[in-house]
Amino acid sequence: NAGVTQTPKFQVLKTGQSMTLQCAQDMNHEYMSWYRQDPGMGLRLIHYSVGAGITDQGEVPNGYNVSRSTTEDFPLRLLSAAPSQTSVYFCASSYGHSGANVLTFGAGSRLTVL
Amino acid sequence: GESVGLHLPTLSVQEGDNSIINCAYSNSASDYFIWYKQESGKGPQFIIDIRSNMDKRQGQRVTVLLNKTVKHLSLQIAATQPGDSAVYFCATPGTGANSKLTFGKGITLSVRP
Numbered sequence: 187n188a189g190v191t192q193t194p195k196f197q198v199l200k201t202g203q204s205m206t207l208q209c210a211q212d213m214n215h216e217y218m219s220w221y222r223q224d225p226g227m228g229l230r231l232i233h234y235s236v237g238a239g240i241t242d243q244g245e246v247p248n249g250y251n252v253s254r255s256t257t258e259d260f261p262l263r264l265l266s267a268a269p270s271q272t273s274v275y276f277c278a279s280s281y282g283h284s285g286a287n288v289l290t291f292g293a294g295s296r297l298t299v300l
Numbered sequence: 301g302e303s304v305g306l307h308l309p310t311l312s313v314q315e316g317d318n319s320i321i322n323c324a325y326s327n328s329a330s331d332y333f334i335w336y337k338q339e340s341g342k343g344p345q346f347i348i349d350i351r352s353n354m355d356k357r358q359g360q361r362v363t364v365l366l367n368k369t370v371k372h373l374s375l376q377i378a379a380t381q382p383g384d385s386a387v388y389f390c391a392t393p394g395t396g397a398n399s400k401l402t403f404g405k406g407i408t409l410s411v412r413p
């Protein structure tokens with residue numbers, strides 16, 4: 187099993203550009219989520235989904251959009267990138283419809299916004 | 301909301317010694333706790349978890365202790381190895397129907413040869 191796959195691993199954007207971080211899991215997990223990790227800030231929840239067609243905001247949702255058209259995929263969109271969005275992004279999934287279970291993380295996507 | 305904190309940002313131990321990583325939480329109703337390990341350049345990986353009906357749980361070379369009275373948990377690593385060098389996070393979903401995992405800021409464990 188591949189687990190949680192994130193692409194791209196690295197990306198450099200200019201301020202105002204848009205892009206999509208891809209996340210796919212092959213574990214048939216209902217719950218998927220996006221976190222950002224910044225030095226000294228730990229992991230902060232951006233958006234999450236408890237199943238296909240259902241998404242909701244986490245702790246730091248501003249500047250990001252998500253959709254969940256299939257169980258497997260949960261892309262994260264930056265519509266107009268800002269330097270404050272420079273971070274490492276992790277996609278994570280778990281069984282069940284709750285965010286209270288053990289999460290399986292992807293390897294991360296490092297984004298730099300100039 | 302739930303807050304989870306690790307006591308010290310860095311910990312340096314000699315190879316072969318035991319390591320103890322501490323974590324405090326704020327919500328006395330929290331009933332489930334998870335420890336993650338994050339190696340450089342990788343995503344966090346599950347190490348061990350514990351529910352509030354237990355005080356101690358052991359895995360392979362790792363033990364988690366939970367003290368609900370003082371809202372504290374610790375991760376003990378026996379015979380620390382170079383491969384244990386990583387950032388360690390404690391996490392808890394807190395309580396409530398819409399609870400989500402809240403992570404501590406992480407502590408960096410460095411193993412000296």
